[in-house]
Amino acid sequence: MSSDPITAALLVIGDEILSGRTKDKNIGYIAEYLTAIGIDLREVRVVPDVEAEIIAALDAVRARYTYVFTTGGIGPTHDDITADCVAKAFGVSIDVDPRARAMLLERIPEADLNEARLRMARIPAGADLIANPVSKAPGFRIGNVIVMAGVPSIMQAMLDNVAPTLETGRKMLSVSIEAGLKEGDLGGPLGEIARAHPEVSIGSYPGYVDGRFQTTLVVRSREEGALAEAEQAVRRMIETIKAGKA
Amino acid sequence: MSSDPITAALLVIGDEILSGRTKDKNIGYIAEYLTAIGIDLREVRVVPDVEAEIIAALDAVRARYTYVFTTGGIGPTHDDITADCVAKAFGVSIDVDPRARAMLLERIPEADLNEARLRMARIPAGADLIANPVSKAPGFRIGNVIVMAGVPSIMQAMLDNVAPTLETGRKMLSVSIEAGLKEGDLGGPLGEIARAHPEVSIGSYPGYVDGRFQTTLVVRSREEGALAEAEQAVRRMIETIKAGKA
Numbered sequence: 001m002s003s004d005p006i007t008a009a010l011l012v013i014g015d016e017i018l019s020g021r022t023k024d025k026n027i028g029y030i031a032e033y034l035t036a037i038g039i040d041l042r043e044v045r046v047v048p049d050v051e052a053e054i055i056a057a058l059d060a061v062r063a064r065y066t067y068v069f070t071t072g073g074i075g076p077t078h079d080d081i082t083a084d085c086v087a088k089a090f091g092v093s094i095d096v097d098p099r100a101r102a103m104l105l106e107r108i109p110e111a112d113l114n115e116a117r118l119r120m121a122r123i124p125a126g127a128d129l130i131a132n133p134v135s136k137a138p139g140f141r142i143g144n145v146i147v148m149a150g151v152p153s154i155m156q157a158m159l160d161n162v163a164p165t166l167e168t169g170r171k172m173l174s175v176s177i178e179a180g181l182k183e184g185d186l187g188g189p190l191g192e193i194a195r196a197h198p199e200v201s202i203g204s205y206p207g208y209v210d211g212r213f214q215t216t217l218v219v220r221s222r223e224e225g226a227l228a229e230a231e232q233a234v235r236r237m238i239e240t241i242k243a244g245k246a
Numbered sequence: 247m248s249s250d251p252i253t254a255a256l257l258v259i260g261d262e263i264l265s266g267r268t269k270d271k272n273i274g275y276i277a278e279y280l281t282a283i284g285i286d287l288r289e290v291r292v293v294p295d296v297e298a299e300i301i302a303a304l305d306a307v308r309a310r311y312t313y314v315f316t317t318g319g320i321g322p323t324h325d326d327i328t329a330d331c332v333a334k335a336f337g338v339s340i341d342v343d344p345r346a347r348a349m350l351l352e353r354i355p356e357a358d359l360n361e362a363r364l365r366m367a368r369i370p371a372g373a374d375l376i377a378n379p380v381s382k383a384p385g386f387r388i389g390n391v392i393v394m395a396g397v398p399s400i401m402q403a404m405l406d407n408v409a410p411t412l413e414t415g416r417k418m419l420s421v422s423i424e425a426g427l428k429e430g431d432l433g434g435p436l437g438e439i440a441r442a443h444p445e446v447s448i449g450s451y452p453g454y455v456d457g458r459f460q461t462t463l464v465v466r467s468r469e470e471g472a473l474a475e476a477e478q479a480v481r482r483m484i485e486t487i488k489a490g491k492a
Contacts, residue, residue: 032266116433187362
């Protein structure tokens, strides 16, 4: 386990997300998953199926974060260009990988292994494969970039397979407190608590449920002691405000 | 209506999306909405509640696209820093705006208009307000940047209010065809159709439903004639493949 935070970005690749045709289900899943294993997701970008855009986004984030995860664009059709873009970004060649081809043959009869299906075995030189128990066509990892499918069930299986190989940091601890108050009534004192506890991050999340505004306060820290102190301060604040209003 | 494409980026601002605590519901809604009114969403970024990150992302996308939409970070608590970041990005001052204060007073008694609630009336100098019929605290527009709430019901109302003021382009037309084939069986000929019809965009979207792989083909174009021609080519291709397999 690293003592420095382990960070990540996610690139969601696909015109269908940007047109609204497909509603992304991977961002929230990956965010929650990485948080749980001690990797901080710091940025997400959704980019179209355009080579220059994918490469520019890849280069921008892979230099900044420990890991970059991508979803989408590794299927057998002409609009699946992620693997080629990753190869270009890394300046390596890409061709049908015998290991990936063997994986495809576990599910696909050799007679059906046409050029389109073989696209799914095109892997940048030097990459490690990520097994896909659902449909066999693998994801891959090259450098700090982890390339996964866009179909949620397949992406999730790939994430399970690659996660044990990743470096992780101290987990972010968090406590969630339902304030039972409006944000406007607690914003002032909460800000003071946030300033007095710079080693924790305090978020205030309003919701609008059954015509009423609710506020959930989330206190986060990697330090158990600091978290407990800030949590107590927040709980005392809530009691004080409620007593004042009663 | 513009003859050039009108483009947009979306910035989703908030630690809670990156931690997975909150599952974003705005990206898909805004994507579908903008497509329907003739604005191309070209990029989405999710960024944390960190001033430098928000400003860097704002500056990167506002220079590139016709419009930038933001969601999140305009509430009354210390972690709501979007309005201040937008003011900094534009190099303008920010203070309590009398028009926004008046809007808040439609819902909030003056005695309750504390410093926290007045944060919601802090508007960058020169911005136009966007009415919020749900909870009154307005969004705003400055230059090409449109700043909206993160709570979906409020964001949606703001989008309805700002949309009629936006320039829109020719709508992207699309037709969706359920192929009844596996992607690997149609990838080759579909790629040829895509190359032969460069004025349309053809996407292939696999799904995994009830243990079977499905493929939806989506043909998109702003030109009705080009769309119809490519659609016919795709339908003929599907018939040919099915005839060959029968």
